[in-house]
Amino acid sequence: LELSFTEDDSYLESLIEAGEENVAKDLCVTVKELETIGGGSRIPAPLRHAILLTIGAFYSNRESVTNARLQELPRGVKYLTELYRNYSL
Structure with a gap:
């Protein structure tokens, strides 16, 4: 028996976008530029966590x-x- 809950998938996808935009705007960069912050090729772990915290807050508080x-x-x-x-900007 495989259980899967997919009703919130599109909502969660929109929250991911909102979380990424929120963090990018806070740093005055684009979402694409988040990947190169710190000279890397992916979003640094602390910023990924900030995105997840944002997603969690929005998911828990939908009103x-x-x-x-x-x-x-x-x-x-x-x-x-x-x-x-x-x-320095």
Whole structure:
């Protein structure tokens, strides 16, 4: 018996795009340029994690309003993207 849940696949794909764009915009680069940050050929692990944190936050909070008291995760997305921010611009 193989169980598979695919109802959210297209939604998750859009969240991946949104997460990548969010991190890229925070660093003032394109999504394609994320791959070359740090001289590599793929998005650095801390930035991939920042993208995943963004995706998780958007997936968990699908409405524009919430009754929950949210607070920023220490060493979360902002911390991870600041590791790669170019302050010389």
